[in-house]
Amino acid sequence: MPGLYIHIPFCKKRCYYCDFTTYTGLEGLMPDYVKALEKEVRQQMQGKQAQTIFIGGGTPTSLDDASFAHLMAIVKSQITSPEQEVTMEANPESLSLTKVRLMKEAGINRVSMGLQSTDDLILKNIGRIHDYATFLKSYSLLRQEGFTNLSFDLITALPGQDQSVILDTIEKSLALAPEHVSVYSMILEEGTPFYKKVEEGQLQLTDDETDRQFQDLFRQRLEEAGYHRYEISNYARNGLECRHNLNYWDLGEFIGCGVAAAGFSEGLRWINTPSVSEYIHGIESGEDVSESVHRNSREDTMEEFVFMGLRKTAGISMEQFFERFGESFDSVYPGVCDRFIANGLMVRQGDRLYLTTRGLDLSNYILSDFILTSPQDS
Numbered sequence: 001m002p003g004l005y006i007h008i009p010f011c012k013k014r015c016y017y018c019d020f021t022t023y024t025g026l027e028g029l030m031p032d033y034v035k036a037l038e039k040e041v042r043q044q045m046q047g048k049q050a051q052t053i054f055i056g057g058g059t060p061t062s063l064d065d066a067s068f069a070h071l072m073a074i075v076k077s078q079i080t081s082p083e084q085e086v087t088m089e090a091n092p093e094s095l096s097l098t099k100v101r102l103m104k105e106a107g108i109n110r111v112s113m114g115l116q117s118t119d120d121l122i123l124k125n126i127g128r129i130h131d132y133a134t135f136l137k138s139y140s141l142l143r144q145e146g147f148t149n150l151s152f153d154l155i156t157a158l159p160g161q162d163q164s165v166i167l168d169t170i171e172k173s174l175a176l177a178p179e180h181v182s183v184y185s186m187i188l189e190e191g192t193p194f195y196k197k198v199e200e201g202q203l204q205l206t207d208d209e210t211d212r213q214f215q216d217l218f219r220q221r222l223e224e225a226g227y228h229r230y231e232i233s234n235y236a237r238n239g240l241e242c243r244h245n246l247n248y249w250d251l252g253e254f255i256g257c258g259v260a261a262a263g264f265s266e267g268l269r270w271i272n273t274p275s276v277s278e279y280i281h282g283i284e285s286g287e288d289v290s291e292s293v294h295r296n297s298r299e300d301t302m303e304e305f306v307f308m309g310l311r312k313t314a315g316i317s318m319e320q321f322f323e324r325f326g327e328s329f330d331s332v333y334p335g336v337c338d339r340f341i342a343n344g345l346m347v348r349q350g351d352r353l354y355l356t357t358r359g360l361d362l363s364n365y366i367l368s369d370f371i372l373t374s375p376q377d378s
Contacts, residue, residue, distance in 0.1 A: 001048070001049050001050065001051035002048060002050065002051065002252070002253040002254050002255050002265060003050065003051055003052045003053070003054065003244050003247045003248070003252065003253070003254035003255070004041070004045065004050035004052070004053045004054070004078060004254070004255050004257070005053075005054050005055075005056065005244075005254055005255070005256045005257065005258075005261055005262075005263075006037065006041065006053070006054070006055045006056070006071075006074070006075070006257050006258055006261070007021070007056060007057060007058065007256065007257070007258030007259055007260060007261040007272075008055065008056070008057040008058045008059065008060040008062075008063065008071070008258065009021055009022050009023050009026075009033075009057060009058045009258065009259045009260065009276060010022065010023060010024075010026060010027070010030060010033075010057065010058050010059060010062050010063065011023065011024055011057070011058055011059045011062055012024065012059065012062050012093070012094065012129060013127060013129050014127065015126055015127040015128060016125075016126050016127040016192060016193040016194045016197075017126060017127075017155075017158075017186050017187075017188070017189065017192055017194045018127075018189075018192060019189035019190070019191060019192050020057075020058065021058075021259060021260035021274045022057060022058040022059075023058075023276060026276055027064065029276055029277070029280065030063055030064055030067040031064075031066065031067050031070075032280050033067075033258075033259075033276060033279070033280055034063070034067045034070045034071050034074070035070070036279060036280045036283035036284060037071070037074060037257060037258055037283075038070070038073075038074045039283050039284075040257045040258070040283050040289070041074055041077075041078065041257045042077075044255045044257055044263075045078060045255060048255070049080055050078050050080075050084065050255075051084065051243075051247070052084060052085045052086070052087070052243050052244035052247060053075060053078055053079070053084065053085070053086045053087070053244070054086075054087045054089075054244040054245075055071070055075065055087065055088045055089060055108075056089045057089055058089075059089070059090075059091045059094055060088055060089055060090065061088070061089075061090045061091060061094040061095055061099055062091070062094045065096075065098055065099070068099055068102060069102055072102045072103065072105070072106035072108075073106070075106050075107065075108070076105075076106040076107055079106075079107040082107075084107075084109075085109065085110055085242070085243045085244060086106075086107055086108050086109050086110065087108070087110040087111070087112055087151075087242070087244055088103055088108045088110070088111050088112070089111075089112045089113075089114070090111050090112070090113055090114070090138070091113070091114045091130065092113065092114070092115070092130040092134045092135040092137070092138040092139075093129050093130040093134055093138075095138040095141060095142070097141060097145075100141055100142060100145045100147075101145060104145055104146060104147070108147075109147075109148075109149060110149040110150075110151065110242075111142055111147055111149070111150050111151070112150075112151040112152075112153060112180075112182075113135070113138070113139065113142075113150060113151065113152055113153065114128075114153045115135055115152045115153060115154055115173070116128060116153060116154060116155045116158070117154070117155065117158060117161070117165070117169050118132045118135075118168055118169045118172045118173070119132075119160075119161075119165050119168065119169065120132055121160065122158055122159075122160050122161060122165065125158075125159060125160055126155075126158055126159070127193070132172075139176060148179070149179045149180070149240060150178045150179055150180070151178060151179065151180035151181065151182060151242070152173055152176075152178045152180075152181050152182070153182045153184070154169060154173065154181065154182065154183050154184070154218070155183075155184050155185070155186050156183065156184070156185050156186065156206075156211055156214040156215055156218070157185045157186040157205065157206040157210075157211040157214065158186050158206075159194075159203055159204070159205070159206075161206065161214070163213075163214070163217070166214045166217055166218070167217065170217065170218060170221045170222075171221075174221065174222075174225050179236065179237050179240040180234070180235070180236045180237070180240055180241070180242060181218075181222060181227060181234075181235045181236075182233055182234050182235075183215065183218045183219075183222075183233055183234075183235070184233050185211050185215065186206075188205060212361055215361070219235075219357070222235045223235075228313075229313050230246075230312060230313055230314070231245070231246075231249060231311050231312050231313065232311050232360050232363060246312075248308065249308045249309060249311050249312050250308070250309070251264075251301070251304055251305050251308050251309070253265045253266070256270075256271075256272065257272075258272065258279070259272060259273065259274060259275070259276055259279045260272055260273070260274040267295060267296045267301065268293065268294070268295055268296070269293070269294045269295075269296060270290040270292065270293045270294070271290065271291050271292050272289050272290055272291060273289050273290070273291045274291065298325065299372040301324075301325075302321075302325055302332060302372060303370060303371060303372055305321065305324065305325075306333075306367070306370045307367050307370065310353075310354070310355055310363065310366075310367060310370075311363070312354070313354060313355075313360070314352065314354060315347075315352050315353050315354025315355065316329075316352065316353050316354070317351050317352055318351050318352070318353065319351050329353070332372070333370060336369050336370065337353065340359065340366055340369075344356060344358060344359075345358055345359035345362060345366060346359050346366070
């Protein structure tokens with residue numbers, strides 16, 4: 001069974017570091033967009049059952065009430081079991097009692113909230129339109145309405161962060177006892193307001209070593225508080241890992257619906273058009289809205305199995321590699337792991353190969369050694 005991802009590309013305001021496919025000022029297209037989404041979801045999921053559902057963005061909760069209610073009806077139509085994990089991304093400023101109750105009624109059972117920081121000045125300086133008090137109000141609303149699986153998104157390396165700000169964010173977050181925490185390092189992306197400011201010398205970024213110290217602070221405190229790190233950026237209470245994302249990292253199949261949504265099924269990868277108007281018109285006209293389609297080679301899939309699997313602290317299984325590809329890991333990657341194991345960056349224990357804590361910090365450097373040259377490229 002595939003995972004189902006639904007993309008809502010609307011935001012009230014774009015954060016200064018964001019390069020996701022999101023748009024402001026297109027509120028008038030919301031009703032037609034959700035109508036097109038309903039059609040695509042129905043087509044893509046015909047004869048299929050979603051093992052997990054994830055509604056992301058953008059800001060799904062920024063939809064007007066009528067469009068949001070329509071979206072919840074679409075989601076409800078894809079829920080076939082109370083065991084399904086159904087996640088909604090939400091920003092604090094756009095949650096209301098009406099929307100929270102619609103979410104509950106539709107079957108949403110997991111909410112991922114964009115907190116980023118507990119420091120109001122930093123939130124303002126990165127372009128967020130909520131403050132910490134607004135976050136607390138939305139958090140309390142979700143708890144009062146019976147949501148028992150909440151995740152916080154937090155970011156390090158934000159301009160103006162120092163150790164005291166990081167510690168404050170950690171302790172305030174832990175005091176709220178979320179079930180799951182994602183801790184990302186801010187990445188400078190071309191085309192964002194922050195990228196322009198750095199180019200013009202108006203903004204200085206946190207250096208890698210300082211950010212690594214911030215990440216270590218999060219890891220230590222989260223682990224002390226009973227959360228376990230199960231992926232480079234993700235921590236959870238036992239049994240409350242994000243199953244939808246684990247499916248990505250396990251190289252499972254997923255269906256992406258909406259603007260710029262990606263999918264992977266039967267070795268085929270595709271990405272939808274990033275244009276909201278083109279997407280709506282294409283779906284209404286019965287056209288293919290995918291912008292790019294790629295048939296994975298065997299080498300592509302091997303690389304992805306290793307790249308995605310080694311993001312997890314549990315790493316990859318040698319047996320699963322053999323079952324999937326009919327070759328042993330060592331015959332495909334002879335000797336590649338030896339120096340990483342010798343340097344304490346990787347561990348091979350029984351059936352499993354995984355990165356150490358230091359190895360996870362240097363994962364981009366390590367994973368470059370697992371790129372394969374496909375026959376047509378040689």
